[in-house]
Structures are given as structure tokens and as C-alpha cells.
Amino acid sequence: MDDTRFGLARHVTLPGPLRLDGGALLSPVEIAYETYGTLNADRSNAILICHALTGDQHVASRHPVTGKPGWWERMVGPGKPVDPARHFIICSNVLGSCMGSSGPATVNPATGAPWGMSFPVITIRDMVRAQAMLLDHLGIDTLAAVVGGSMGGMQTLSWPATFPDRVRAVVIIASTARHTAQNIAFHEVGRQAVMADPKWRGGAYYEEADPPSAGLAVARMAAHITYLSEAGLTAKFGRRLQARDAKSFGFDADFQIESYLRHQGISFVDRFDANSYLYITRAMDYFDLAEEHGGHLANAFRATKARFCLVSFDTDWLYPTAESRAIVHALNAAGAPVSFVELSSPFGHDAFLLEAPELNRVVDGFLRAGA
Amino acid sequence: MLRPDLAIIADRIEPGARVLDVGCGDGALMAALRDTKQVDARGLELDAGNVAAAVSRGLSVIQGDADIDLKEYPDASFDYAILSQTLQTAHRPDVVLDHLLRIGRRAFVSFPNFAHWRVRLSLLWGGRMPVTRLLPEQWFDTPNIHHVTIDDFRGFVKARDIAVEGAWFLSGDKQTTSAAANFRAEHAVFLLSSNESAEPKLSPRGSQH
Numbered sequence: 001m002d003d004t005r006f007g008l009a010r011h012v013t014l015p016g017p018l019r020l021d022g023g024a025l026l027s028p029v030e031i032a033y034e035t036y037g038t039l040n041a042d043r044s045n046a047i048l049i050c051h052a053l054t055g056d057q058h059v060a061s062r063h064p065v066t067g068k069p070g071w072w073e074r075m076v077g078p079g080k081p082v083d084p085a086r087h088f089i090i091c092s093n094v095l096g097s098c099m100g101s102s103g104p105a106t107v108n109p110a111t112g113a114p115w116g117m118s119f120p121v122i123t124i125r126d127m128v129r130a131q132a133m134l135l136d137h138l139g140i141d142t143l144a145a146v147v148g149g150s151m152g153g154m155q156t157l158s159w160p161a162t163f164p165d166r167v168r169a170v171v172i173i174a175s176t177a178r179h180t181a182q183n184i185a186f187h188e189v190g191r192q193a194v195m196a197d198p199k200w201r202g203g204a205y206y207e208e209a210d211p212p213s214a215g216l217a218v219a220r221m222a223a224h225i226t227y228l229s230e231a232g233l234t235a236k237f238g239r240r241l242q243a244r245d246a247k248s249f250g251f252d253a254d255f256q257i258e259s260y261l262r263h264q265g266i267s268f269v270d271r272f273d274a275n276s277y278l279y280i281t282r283a284m285d286y287f288d289l290a291e292e293h294g295g296h297l298a299n300a301f302r303a304t305k306a307r308f309c310l311v312s313f314d315t316d317w318l319y320p321t322a323e324s325r326a327i328v329h330a331l332n333a334a335g336a337p338v339s340f341v342e343l344s345s346p347f348g349h350d351a352f353l354l355e356a357p358e359l360n361r362v363v364d365g366f367l368r369a370g371a
Numbered sequence: 372m373l374r375p376d377l378a379i380i381a382d383r384i385e386p387g388a389r390v391l392d393v394g395c396g397d398g399a400l401m402a403a404l405r406d407t408k409q410v411d412a413r414g415l416e417l418d419a420g421n422v423a424a425a426v427s428r429g430l431s432v433i434q435g436d437a438d439i440d441l442k443e444y445p446d447a448s449f450d451y452a453i454l455s456q457t458l459q460t461a462h463r464p465d466v467v468l469d470h471l472l473r474i475g476r477r478a479f480v481s482f483p484n485f486a487h488w489r490v491r492l493s494l495l496w497g498g499r500m501p502v503t504r505l506l507p508e509q510w511f512d513t514p515n516i517h518h519v520t521i522d523d524f525r526g527f528v529k530a531r532d533i534a535v536e537g538a539w540f541l542s543g544d545k546q547t548t549s550a551a552a553n554f555r556a557e558h559a560v561f562l563l564s565s566n567e568s569a570e571p572k573l574s575p576r577g578s579q580h
Contacts, residue, residue, distance in 0.1 A: 309426065328433055329443040337413065337431040341422040358419075362426045369429025 009034060009057075009064075011100055014133050021286075024120035028109065031134050032100025033057050033092035036076070037084030039140070046140045047082055047367075048131060049075075049091040050148030050155035053223075053280055054272055056099040059091040065271045074355060075147070081364035082147060092134050094127040094155070096280050098273035101130070105206065105273045117203035122279060124151070124287045128158045132166065142166050145367055149173035149352035150319065151280070154287050157300075157327065161289060164304035169370045171363055173311045174352040176323035177297055177330070178288035183318070186226050187281040190219030194274045203275050216274040217265030224264045229315035229348030233257060290330075297330035308338040309366040311359055313351040315344075339366060373403055375544045376455055376481040379560045383479075383537070384410060388450040391415070391474060393437050393467075394457030398425030405430070413449075415440060438462045441470035449474055455481040455560075459515040465527075472533065472565040481560040484540075486520035486553045505557050521553040528563060537562035 009032070016027035034057045039046060049059050049072065056063070060070035060077045076082040082089055093101040096119070104119040135143070146167050148156040153175020159167045176183075194200055197215025205211050241247070242259040253259040293299035301308075308331050312324040321342045331338040343358050345351035352359065373381060377400045384390060386408040392401050395414030398421075404410035414432035416422050425432040433440070437454070438461055452475030454467065459482050461467045471478040483505040484490075493501035500510040508515070519527075521540070528535055540547045540556035547556055 307431070325435075328435075329440075332433075332443055333445055335445075335448065337411075338433060339422075339426045339431050340433045340435075341419055341426060342434055343419060343423075358423050362423050365427025365429055 009061075009100075012134065012137055014137060016133075018126070018129060018133065020120050020126045021123040022121045022126075026095075026102060026120060028102075029095075029130055029133060030100065030102045030106060031092050031130060033090060033134060034059065034061060035091075035138075036060060036089040037087050039088040039138075043140055044142070044144060045087050046135075046138075046143050047087045047089050048135075048143050048146045048159075049082065049089060050131075050146065050152035051091065051094065052148075052150040052152050053284065054220075054268070054277075055152065056097065057091045057093045058099075059089075063271070066267075071353065074353070075360065075363065081360050081367055082145075087144065088140075090134070090138070090140075092131055094151075094280065095130045096122045096127070096276060096283060098276040103273070104203065104275035104279055114206040116206065116275060119275070119279065121286075122283050124154045124283055125158050125162055125292070127283065128155050128162050131155070132163055135166070142168060144370065145169040145171060147171040147173075147363070147367075148175070150175055150349065151284055153319075154284065154289075157289060160304035160306045160308075161293065161300040164306075167304070167306050169307045169309070169367065171309045171311075171366065172324070172327065173359070173363075174313055174316050174319055174349055175310075176287075176319040177290060177300075177327050178323075179285050180323075184285045186222060187285055189222050191278050191281060193218040193222065194278060197274075200274060203278075205274070211269070212274045213266075213269040216269045216272065216277060217262075219274075219277060220268040220272075221261045221265040224261060226318045227348060227350045229317065229346060231315060232346045232348055235346060236260075297326065298333040301331055301334040301336050304336065306336070307366070307370060308336055309362065310338065310340040311352075311362060312340075312342045313345045313348070314342055315346060316349040316351065318349040373399060374455075375541050375546075376558055376560050377403075379539045379541075379546070380453060380455065380479045380481070381407075383562070384408060384451055386410070389413075389448070390451045390453060391444065391449040392453045392455075393441065393471065394454060394460075395421075395425060395430075395432060397421045398428055398430040398432060400453070400455070401425065401430050401432070402428055437467050437470075441467060441474065444470070444474045446473055447476060449476070451475050451477050451479060453479045455479070456483070458482045459517050459519055461517065464517050464519070465531075468531075468533075468563075472563060477536065477562060477564045479560060479562055480524075481558065482519055482524070483515075484521045484553065484556050484559055485518040486522065487542075487557050488554050489557075491554075503557075521556060521559045524559070524561065528561070532566045534564045534566045535561055536564055 011032045014029045016029045017025035059072045093099040096103045098105045104115045108115045146156045146159045153172040194215040197212035200212035237257040240256045242256045290297040310324045312321040328340045390412045392414045395416050401412035422434040452471040490501040539560040540552040541558040
């Protein structure tokens, strides 16, 4: 723990077993993570950052595959709301993902081969339990805060429900307490695109070194639309044509939006595993925090003393403001201290990852209040 | 420095009380209560900029609308519910008031008095909707859609069997007597409680009715 270099890649293999919601026991449990800053003497300044569906532990360090900056350097870094000068920052790759934590692409020690589709189906709560195992390993009993957007927000919401005494402040950005039929529908389109690719081979494509890239790219294209807003797409692309003066009367990418989506799809497959995409979208679809607590969302928060801060964006139609409000109302009913604001942005769901000074101001003030 | 109506309210809230400030603005009253009286304060505010300002001061404030979101708060979950300068902007002030008295054991309500002599003069001589210091907007852009006078409010709470535990009146930011308040006061602060409550009432200072 002495090396506080920014974005130091770490990896730990914990013996487990981790009992999963689906009933399976996972052992061992591999967790890839990064830490930033220094844990203070009374171990009270730890902040866990939870990443979204296709995110990873490289929250504020260069991505090893794409070479791009960390995915949330606007929120995490020197002078930012989550600051390594004050906080000990942890970001771990979620269970089921493909950046070093246990998932379908990692080797099943029982067979010596990648798990593939024999990897057990996991839930958001399983991801949170794995994070708690990592904290145990790091000797951290209580988190000063847990912060996340989108699927990261589902994890942060699950934290006080699963470990009421282990977290003091919870930040939930552009997220939801359950996946709606529409959310599940979009994910199912993505999964079927992957499975329809003949190269998927029932998930056993690792030895062929020829993954189902076409299917995964289509899945990413469909999902990417849900991260944007119509107004944002119109402003960025409209009906403009891509590097041509007239329509081709063919099926090339005539429109800029087509070219953009194809690029999104193609670049995604270089950094993501198709089976991981299946497992993580499944975990999100299974997420319904109220269902885990007798059908009453407020019951999820009755045992915790944590403070909560929720932020939604007005053009986010994937997890619209109404979903955040439902969480706020449940927290009110449970008597929890809660703040909520809907911020304005043209960028839809993706707004939480983009430049948003108001978001930083709110999160910074909220985190400092508990310090 | 707190706005005078807020100072009147802040002076009368006991240390450690649980307070819901409906229409809390940027959280000035909440911050003062937290910092001077260790009050557990929560806020509801319509304007996103105000909410961001309040949250960045470390306050627990929810962006929402008194007309819509008060129903989500459990019964008797606060010692005080406060509605300052917001009653006259509500679509259904009567329903909002019912919620305040359901959520809080007591409610502070402050509002600009539409029967202040300057307002009367403006209408009487000018024949125009008044634009005054406390009512600075024109008729077409004012958020104040339910203008109310002190006597209107007294009649309203009497008819609904709401107990008035205290009332304070302001003229030019200074406290004034209740005598002829409907004519002389620019601003009124009422402390209310539901008469159904069997609990004996503390007697906060202030002119009693």
C-alpha cells in the first residue's frame, strides 16, 4: 500500500468462496483494481468508485488497450470532487467483466479452460459482495463514500442495502433501482445480436481467437443509441451525409449517424468480451432492489445511516428522472438524509461522463459535508 | 444575515429539532439552523440552481414541487415544516398546508400581505396590479398566483380548525404589532398546528391569538 502512484494496476486472487445470488459458489475470486491516494491512519477516507456496463478499473488512468484517458477523470483526480490528495480511491473491475476480474473469459481452475457460458450468472449484488471482499482484503471496514453512475449507480444503491454499516455516503448518478421492460428489451436485442453471430459458438470462441465481433458491434450500436438523446443526435449529426454530396442509393453508411454508430461498434469489440457483455447486461436486467426487500424499496434503506445524493439528467431517457425520484421518495419514507437534483444537459444518459460543472459542484459539496 | 421572516422562524426553533424547509431556496435558513442549533434540516426546492447551491453547502435538499412531492413524506416525520414565501406560489395552497400539518407537528408559514396599505393604494389610485418591494413582479410574470391577505389567512385557518400558536408581522423588515396588521404589515409569519394533536403545546413567544 506504499506505492501511491496514480492508476497503479493491481490484481488479487481471493480464495472465496463467494456465494452468488444464483446459488453457485465462486472460488477463487479474482479482482482487478486500481487505487489512488493514501489510506489515512484511521482508515476513514476510502471512496469506492463503481463503473458502468462497459467501464473498468481504469477510472483515472490510461486504458491499456485504447490508450485513452481514464473514463471519469472529470470526477476523479487532483482538484476534482474525488481527490487522491484527500481520499483513498478504489475502483475495481466488476465480477463478470473482462479486464482482469473473474468472468467468462477467465480460466476456470477446475477445467483449466476459460469459463465461457459455464460461468455462473451474476447479479449487481454479487458485484457488490465481491467489492466488499476486496475491502476486507485491503483492511477497510467502512467506506467514506461509494460513487457511481448508470450501472455504477445500481451498485452504489445496493451498497447500503447489502452492507448498511459499511458506507457513510452514497452517490447515485443517472441510475435506477430496477430495470424496466424497455431497459430489458434493449439489452435483449444486444444479447441476441451476439448470439446470432455464428462466431459466438455458444460462448466457446476463446480458443479460435476469432470472437463474435460483428454481433457484439451491433449490440454496442443499439445500446449506444440509448445513451444519447434525440436532440443531441440532431445537433451532432442531423441528416447530414458522410463524406459524400448525395445519397448513394445503396446501403453504405450514407448518413453521418450511421458512420458514427459503426465506428462505436467496431472500436468497442477491441476492448470488450462478448460473453462479458451477456453476463453484465443480464445482471442489470435482474436488478430490482425493491424485489430484494419484500417489494418495498424503502425497506432497502431502513438499516443504514448513510447519506444519499442522487443526480439525474433531463434528457436521459434510459434512466429518466422519474426513476431517481422513485428512489428519493423511498429514501424519504425511510427517513434517510437525501439530496436530489435534476441537471440539464443535451447529452442524454452519457451526460454523467461528460463535462458537467454542476454535477461536480453537487458531488463535491455533498462529499465534503460528511468529511 | 437571514431574511427577517426567516430570522423570526430560526429564533423559535429548538436546538436539535427535525425541520423540513419547503421552498428552501439556496438553503440559507437550513444552514443557519444546522450551524447554530444542530437542527436536522431537510429541504425541498423547485429551482435546480438553488438545489445545487444548497447541496454544495452540505445540506440535504431535494429538487421537487410542493404541489406534487409533499405527499411522499411520511406523517409526523418532522418537528417543524416551514413554508416561507411559497404559499402564494402554490397551485393548491390549501392542500400544501394540509400536507405541512400532516408532515410536521407544527408549521411555520410566511407570506407577503396583499392587503398592505401600499398595495391597496396602488390598486385604489393607480387601478393597476401593484408592484412593490415584496411583490416586485408584473401581473404576467409573477410566480404569485394566489395572493392572500393576513385576514384571508386568519379566516382560512379558523375555518379549517387549524390552531394559530403564534403570529408575527413585519413592516420594512422590522417587527410590527398585530394591531391593524392586515393594513400595516408587509409580511406575516404564522406558527400553526393541527388541532387534532392531543399533545400539550409549548408556547413560543409572539403575539398570541
